[in-house]
Amino acid sequence: MLFTAFDIEEAITKAKNFYKCDEKNLKIQTIKKPYRRFWGLINKPGEFRIEYIEPEIQEEEIEKKEDGKVQILSGKIQVTDPSPEGKYASIIADDPNIEVYINGKRTSGIAIVTEKDRIDLKAKSIAPSTVIKVDISSDKLKAILTVEKKAGRKYFIKDTQSENSIYIRSEYEEIPAPNVTVEQCISELIKANVKMKFINIQAIYDLVNSPVGGSSVVAEGIAPVHGLNSKIKYLFHNSNYHNPAFETNEKVDLLNHTIIPTVNIGEVLAIKTMPAMPGTDGESVTGEIIKAHQGKDLPLKAGSGTVLLENNTKIVAIASGRPILRNGIVSVVPVLTIPHDVDVKTGNVYFDGDIVIKGNIMNNMQVESKGNIIIYGNVNHANITANYNIEVYGNIIGSTVRAGISVINYLGILPKMEQIHAILKELYDKFSAVKPAKYSQISNQLIQIINSRSEKLKRHIDDIKNLSAILADEDVKKVTLILNKIQTLLLHINTDLINNIDQIHTVEEDVNNFIAEMKNIYDKQANIIFHYSQNSLIQANGNILVKGQGCYQTRLIARNAIVFQQPSSLVRGGILIAGKNIKMGIVGSPSGIATYCKVLDKNGKISAVHYYDNTTLNINDNIKKVEHGSTSPDYIENIMQGS
Numbered sequence: 001m002l003f004t005a006f007d008i009e010e011a012i013t014k015a016k017n018f019y020k021c022d023e024k025n026l027k028i029q030t031i032k033k034p035y036r037r038f039w040g041l042i043n044k045p046g047e048f049r050i051e052y053i054e055p056e057i058q059e060e061e062i063e064k065k066e067d068g069k070v071q072i073l074s075g076k077i078q079v080t081d082p083s084p085e086g087k088y089a090s091i092i093a094d095d096p097n098i099e100v101y102i103n104g105k106r107t108s109g110i111a112i113v114t115e116k117d118r119i120d121l122k123a124k125s126i127a128p129s130t131v132i133k134v135d136i137s138s139d140k141l142k143a144i145l146t147v148e149k150k151a152g153r154k155y156f157i158k159d160t161q162s163e164n165s166i167y168i169r170s171e172y173e174e175i176p177a178p179n180v181t182v183e184q185c186i187s188e189l190i191k192a193n194v195k196m197k198f199i200n201i202q203a204i205y206d207l208v209n210s211p212v213g214g215s216s217v218v219a220e221g222i223a224p225v226h227g228l229n230s231k232i233k234y235l236f237h238n239s240n241y242h243n244p245a246f247e248t249n250e251k252v253d254l255l256n257h258t259i260i261p262t263v264n265i266g267e268v269l270a271i272k273t274m275p276a277m278p279g280t281d282g283e284s285v286t287g288e289i290i291k292a293h294q295g296k297d298l299p300l301k302a303g304s305g306t307v308l309l310e311n312n313t314k315i316v317a318i319a320s321g322r323p324i325l326r327n328g329i330v331s332v333v334p335v336l337t338i339p340h341d342v343d344v345k346t347g348n349v350y351f352d353g354d355i356v357i358k359g360n361i362m363n364n365m366q367v368e369s370k371g372n373i374i375i376y377g378n379v380n381h382a383n384i385t386a387n388y389n390i391e392v393y394g395n396i397i398g399s400t401v402r403a404g405i406s407v408i409n410y411l412g413i414l415p416k417m418e419q420i421h422a423i424l425k426e427l428y429d430k431f432s433a434v435k436p437a438k439y440s441q442i443s444n445q446l447i448q449i450i451n452s453r454s455e456k457l458k459r460h461i462d463d464i465k466n467l468s469a470i471l472a473d474e475d476v477k478k479v480t481l482i483l484n485k486i487q488t489l490l491l492h493i494n495t496d497l498i499n500n501i502d503q504i505h506t507v508e509e510d511v512n513n514f515i516a517e518m519k520n521i522y523d524k525q526a527n528i529i530f531h532y533s534q535n536s537l538i539q540a541n542g543n544i545l546v547k548g549q550g551c552y553q554t555r556l557i558a559r560n561a562i563v564f565q566q567p568s569s570l571v572r573g574g575i576l577i578a579g580k581n582i583k584m585g586i587v588g589s590p591s592g593i594a595t596y597c598k599v600l601d602k603n604g605k606i607s608a609v610h611y612y613d614n615t616t617l618n619i620n621d622n623i624k625k626v627e628h629g630s631t632s633p634d635y636i637e638n639i640m641q642g643s
Helices: 008-019 055-064 182-191 201-208 407-432 443-470 473-495 498-521
Strands: 002-005 026-032 035-037 042-044 046-052 069-073 076-080 089-093 098-102 105-107 109-113 119-123 129-136 142-150 152-157 165-167 170-175 213-220 231-234 268-274 306-309 314-317 322-326 329-333 336-338 349-351 355-357 366-369 373-375 383-386 390-392 395-397 400-403 528-534 537-540 544-558 561-564 570-578 581-583 595-599 605-607 615-619 622-626
Touching: 002 008, 008 026, 008 046, 026 109, 069 089, 069 165, 076 089, 076 119, 089 098, 098 109, 119 152, 129 182, 142 182, 142 201, 182 201, 182 213, 201 213, 268 329, 306 329, 336 349, 349 355, 355 366, 366 373, 373 383, 383 390, 390 400, 400 528, 407 443, 407 473, 407 498, 407 537, 407 544, 443 473, 473 498, 528 537, 561 570, 570 581, 581 595, 595 605, 605 615
Parallel strands: 089 165, 336 355, 349 366, 355 373, 366 383, 373 390, 383 400, 390 528, 395 528, 400 537, 528 544, 537 544, 544 561, 544 570, 561 581, 570 595, 581 605, 595 615
Antiparallel strands: 002 046, 026 046, 035 042, 069 076, 089 109, 098 105, 098 119, 129 142, 142 213, 152 170, 231 268, 268 314, 306 314, 322 329, 615 622
């Protein structure tokens, strides 16, 4: 009787239950082996013929049973059939390189075979190959030849012993890849337009004789030789420098610590040390001319107070004063020295060079310099502006003092503009990626995005407008112009998005240009040094150094650091804002005057000798309010001494 089961033990169990006997009384013959593949994911039951044998004749029957045999000899299959009750021979065909056909039909997996079956075995073969490739480098100065050799394989059938079941297995012999000749390689190079005069025959010979092939540079063109620009040597200091007499034993007035560079008539200020050198063109491996960069003649540029001599190779001073190099132009600007007060009699002072004032600056006066300003007296209810450094030896009372371009722009306006630019760029990137045909399908999503971003933009605009109250008039005009463009854009995209996507991109570029211009302006830092201030606004596009008593109810704003040099310096009330750090003496007062100190950098630091109550410390919007007084161990005395 036939039993189906996934293994012989299961078949025996079924037969024992069916015949109600022991296993020794059963005769078992496998008709079809169980099928199991892919780690047991696919199972098929086998077939087993199991008959009941009377105990007295079982041994005799077993002795007569003989299984079938199969073997491979010299690539041919030989099959021997079993005795009537023996197991049939089988083969297992799972080698991908051998095709097995039984009676003309291709077979895979387990198959029962008999002497009557016609069994054909066909071994596969893989042909060898050699490929020649030519690549030209991106600069067209090299040709790279690649020879790819792939060996072939000739498979044959592996012999086996005579077994009831065998696996059909293959072995193979490797077929070497065909060789290539130097002539074949040259032919491929010429097809790629490589000129014969650049081909290296020896490099090709070495490559074709390699048993595994590879890549090699087999042709090189002529690289261009670029020219050199002319060179200029400047023979003067372009900025103030420390008085070297302080490094000697000479007796020096302490007020003469800084030297402003000056020159006299006839001094050579600049000289051209090397003329421009021409370049030489090159040639690519394909015969194309590669143009060389020609050296540029950098002309000497003489500004006011100077003249060109000796065939325009020297700049010589024709006036005495301070030498300046700006935008490549050498000029001599006299230093303006005012030996008395700046008041109604003198009028407001505007000067392109440095200004030295030996008296006071009186009420409502204005002093502006495109260079540095030194004031030996007091500044009383006046406006002082310099493109570079400002130093005040007296007191600053009720005045506005600014060194460099407005630091409010850098610390306040610039971060807000960068946030606005990020929002506009995000809007343009999202909306430009949506095809017009899909606007109607996602209109609600677009409206939600616009509303969300519009609210953020409006908040940033309001913040900038609030900061504009303490900007210079010229800065207010620039900021207002860009804000008007943003507000107009918001009005348009809220009513008609589809036709204003390009306008988003235009305004985004305008904001980006505004940011780039602002960063470029702030590359040059300017510092302020003073001793005491009261009820004033002092801002520096660099550092603020307080050398004396300190300040009272003053707003100090610095791009980098605010440093009170003396541990006893007082900070009584007011607002201090710095980009990186603030170092102070005694902050606040016993009566609890409100004093606010803020550092914008998250890695910044605020330190002082002592904090009184009602002092607020803010580092990157992490706020701490002093309530019971505090003594700080972090005060570093003379942190900027000598600066």
